[in-house]
Amino acid sequence: MDLRALHRLRQQPQVVLRDLDHPLRDAARRALDISLFLVPTESGGLRNSAFLDGPLLNLGTQLSTTWTAGYMHPAAGPIHEGFHWGEQTQPPPHFLRTAFRGTRGRVRKAVAAQLASTLARLFPRK
Numbered sequence: 001m002d003l004r005a006l007h008r009l010r011q012q013p014q015v016v017l018r019d020l021d022h023p024l025r026d027a028a029r030r031a032l033d034i035s036l037f038l039v040p041t042e043s044g045g046l047r048n049s050a051f052l053d054g055p056l057l058n059l060g061t062q063l064s065t066t067w068t069a070g071y072m073h074p075a076a077g078p079i080h081e082g083f084h085w086g087e088q089t090q091p092p093p094h095f096l097r098t099a100f101r102g103t104r105g106r107v108r109k110a111v112a113a114q115l116a117s118t119l120a121r122l123f124p125r126k
Helices: 003-010 013-038 097-101 104-122
Strands: 050-058 064-071 078-084
Touching: 003 013, 003 104, 013 050, 013 064, 013 104
Parallel strands: none
Antiparallel strands: 050 064, 064 078
16 A cells, blocks of 8 residues: 555544444454354353444554454453554454454455545545
8 A cells, every 4th residue: 555645544533543433343243243153152141241342543643443342251351353553452362363363354455445445535536
């Protein structure tokens, strides 16, 4: 991707991060759906504690938007899917990681497509 284009997008972070909410929410939802098939049935209410939360916007020096999916149960926990400018964060290995692993390639492609679409919308060619 053109670095000049990314610099232009960074000048309007709220618009860009809001546009990224859709592909990231879809990825978190898809991973949560996949993980439901991996939940042990004898886990005592694990399935019923599923949640999807977001977006969490960080408009500080490290711009990011994050969606979180997981289970509010001691046997599991949350995992996040997000887009971060700057230093990348890695979620700790736990229950949902298997479900998210299958969606990473799709997320990268969806984020790239959304960034290209936002760039074209904000800065149309003359």
